[in-house]
Amino acid sequence: MRGCLPPPFACWLLESVLPDPYREAILGDLIEEYMLRIESTSRFTASGWFWSQTCRSVHFMLWSSLRKGNCFIAMGVYIFMATLKFAADLLISKLVSPEQTTQIILAPIVFLTTAAIGGCVAAKIRRGATIFLALLVTITVAILIDLKVCAIPVPWWYPLGFLTLGPLAVIITPALFGRAKQQRVVR
């Protein structure tokens, strides 16, 4: 039966991006049609169709989400995240060590924790806001890398880690918490 299931990553992407009232309906429609297609065509063709529907639907849903004010929610959470990060940095410099080396070592932990908390808060308010929050985090990190705010030389993968793992933490953490919650409900 597992072989008949649609691509899990496409499903997860749709779950993360689709706005609340239509998430169930759209995913249900796609799964139903995928099941019908898999009976008449190959699994590969059906998966290709599922992926094409996912890619072509995402931008419509993003636009719909934007009109619903999800970007404003994302901006609010983004300000909250920035405050949290600033407070954490201040505490580290006062309580642990004011040296920049310590800050650079602890920065990924602080950043990823803040991103995860921000993602969860955004998802709690409205699920569609997480994708805009991830976008804001990506833009911020890209600007900071470009401005070269880090005075100490760091390896190339260090800023790249921030750029990739930050937005992923925003999107994946609420999805993981949501799955764990669903499993608890099923039990």
Next chain:
Amino acid sequence: MIVRREIEERTGRNISIGAVYATLERLEAKGYVSSFTGKPTPERGGRAKRLFRVEAAGKRALQISEQTIRSMTAGLKDRWRTI
């Protein structure tokens, strides 16, 4: 799913499900259609179906649109030869 397939069959174009729902959402906001959630079924992975109904305002708007299209295309058949 039925709406999307109907459009595909009538127009011969591959329509994305997102475009259909985005349009239906706008029509619902304007009060042209209303929707309600159906029961979840196993063939849909346990997900509920969204069912749409055309409202009176939607029916009126559709009639006006049809009249407009008819008046725009009236006599076009006879003029094909001269165009």
